[in-house]
Amino acid sequence: MSKNINIHVHHLTRVEGHGNIVVNVTDGTIEKCEWQVPEAPRFFEAMVRGRRWDDIQTIVSRICGICSITHSLASTKAVEDALDIEVSEQADTLRILMHYSEQLQSHVLHVGYLVAPDLFTAPSVVPLVPKAPDAVKTIIRAHRVANQWSDLLAGRTTHPTTLKPGGLTKIPTEKELRQLQETLKATVNDLVTICEVVLSVADKLPNFTRDTEYISLKQDNPPTYTFYHGDITSTDCNGDGPVHIRDWEKVANEYVSPQSTAKWTRWHRDAYAVGALARFNNNADLLSPLGKKVADMFGLKKGNCNPFMNNIAQLVECAHVVETSIEMIDRLLTNGLKEEKISVTPKAGRGSGCVEAPRGILFHTYEFDKNGDCVAANICIPTNQNHANIQKDFEAFVPQFMDRGQDDLRHGMEMLVRSYDPCISCSTHMLNVEFVK
């Protein structure tokens, strides 16, 4: 047994914060075991104050480049809730279709570019190309389809241009939807291939379980494996009714931890998890047939408390969103697409919007004055909701895995963080270079 361990994984620059992993073990005794998030606080909520109701989405879509559709949808729903704006069934369906494109984009990117290198023992996806060229090309093909899908529905891959409270400013043509449907049908085979590749190395995912509370959306009417509608539920609810999204602050119970500048959250316990595994644990029986088939491939069952299986739940959801979207496009084409006018009269009000980001449940609340100018905002992102849970996982993981030595332990803890698909440093991507020629 390694009696002394000293892990300090620090990734902090001025504006691009990352989580730090700190473990000190002396003579076999754990003295320190911390997940620290020293990210500079962000002030996006202050930025939207004073802005008009129809400006909010364009601003908050910049909070994150990977979840920009999700932030846009959450804010748009919140504005619609505050201003009592109705949305047509067609616009609602097209938005869900748009949202699914981001789920596929993000999940494929996460499993393919960030998790696969761990499973294939490569430092990143770039050196993986010569090692497993066909697998990488299949992943990139699926990711490209997802991006093109977002382009069609959202106007561009990142930072949507078609969303507006009340509906959509541009809708696809029936021909474009038919083409998308054909592309998605062709992508099913690629998804199955990706699942088979991951299955072949799935034994590299640590066998680690810690009893955990999982929180996600739940939709009963009609019963749906939901990312967009519904109320908030938890695996700890024990028959209590779901909580309305306007009451999300009673679920998140945000608080400040001394080891983090990001706020932490807790509900029934001292921590909870959100994300694909949370959605799976609350809604698995509502998955599409292919989603269920992928879960069966990996032996993933409701009630799973292995955080590393979040990666597998993401694959399950890739299959689900693609298969479900093929059906949704059928419905849209059967009903026929029509141009719809958006008409909004600003008024005072407060409203909330909640959608599932690929990495977990996301809450937005805004308050507007009688002119429709924003006077207050509150946003709670999924990664902040996972920080406390990562800490609790660390506290259970280290004693179980410290026998394997410092390097393996550090790698296991890094994999654990990655499995949550965190969104820590998403608002800046600047270059940092030195000239060599």
Next chain:
Amino acid sequence: MKETIVLGLGNPLMGDEGIGVRIVEELESACGKNFPQADFLDAGTGGMSILHLIAGRKKAILIDCALMGEQPGTIKRFTPDQVRSQKILAHQSLHEADILNIIDLSRQLGECPEEVVIFGIEPESITERIGLSFCLDQQIRSYLDLLIEELEEM
């Protein structure tokens, strides 16, 4: 697919970090019609989406905020081979991105444009703020002139 893509990168909510987005917006509105062979796109902080946006093109022009050790406001034109990234990636999150890595991946996949040109602009201030620092804002016209020159050479 148009043979050239001009991508503005960065986040307009983070002060000078949004310089790439601001330039591509102004460039397209000022003279986009004069360059029908080029797509102009605000790619924001889409990270890996750059891989797909440049794939199969003849030329990619990327405009981004860059820490280069120069005076704030300095703009430099360079190719990926002329620089080495100083960025340390934590590999914890999809949300970090290094476009030099993405170009490397694109090359390995055999789909990278023959010509990739980066215009890096040294920031004065990167902070939570909508809008550029005065230092960069007052030089927008000269940045546009350099980009137009680049496009006219094609």
